[in-house]
Amino acid sequence: MADIDHRYMLPPFLRIMEQVQxxxxxxxxxxxxxxxxxxxxxxxxxxxxSIEHLLTIEMRRLSNRVLNVGPMGCQTGFYxxxxxxxNPDEMAELxxxxxxxxxxxxxxxxxxxxxxxxxxxxxxxxxxxxxxxLLSKRSEWGTASSNSTEDQVSVGxxx
Numbered sequence: 391m392a393d394i395d396h397r398y399m400l401p402p403f404l405r406i407m408e409q410v411q412x413x414x415x416x417x418x419x420x421x422x423x424x425x426x427x428x429x430x431x432x433x434x435x436x437x438x439x440s441i442e443h444l445l446t447i448e449m450r451r452l453s454n455r456v457l458n459v460g461p462m463g464c465q466t467g468f469y470x471x472x473x474x475x476x477n478p479d480e481m482a483e484l485x486x487x488x489x490x491x492x493x494x495x496x497x498x499x500x501x502x503x504x505x506x507x508x509x510x511x512x513x514x515x516x517x518x519x520x521x522x523x524l525l526s527k528r529s530e531w532g533t534a535s536s537n538s539t540e541d542q543v544s545v546g547x548x549x
Contacts, residue, residue, distance in 0.1 A: 396428040401467070402524055406480060418457075421470040421481060432465035433443065437516035439508065440498045442468070444517060447499045456484070461526040482531055492521040503528035 394407075405421040405515055426432050433441075438461045445468065449456040455475040475481060501512045 399403075399424060399428065400530075401425055401427055402527045402530055404467075404478065406476060406478070407469070409476065416473050417476065419476050421472065421483065422467065423470055425469040425524065426466040427466060428466050433467075433520060434513075434516060436466060436511055436513035437520050438465050439513045440501070440514055440517035441492065441520060442496050443500055443506070443512070444492045444495060444521075445488050448491040449484060452484055452487055478532060482528065485506075486525060486528060489521040489525050493518055493525075521531060527546045528544075 401424040408420040446459040457471040
């Protein structure tokens, strides 16, 4: 999965990071939704946690091809797992609809002690702020493919 040099990536972006062919013919795609610059910035945990809940519920409601949305431990974005969804325009539209739903949300779903492992660690207002910023940058989401390590020129490395 280390196919992109974190020093040169330019978030925000949305790209297919990996695809796996299942034994029954289904193709599973792992998408990289990058929000913050690794090792430079991050998204606050309360926002990440709330976005995780909101995106998972909304994206799965919008499409049965979305399996899961999981936060990156480095707090710079999300992994989105899909089945047979490899069209970047379709994924961007699906994500846009889910982000708009975050802006329209009145509460974070499943953010209670019965259904969440850290129920006190949510912020709908922070999640809305990130969602608004991401939507304002939608035209930039497709720029990550030029950041793969194969396309990188290492700056500062004298070989």
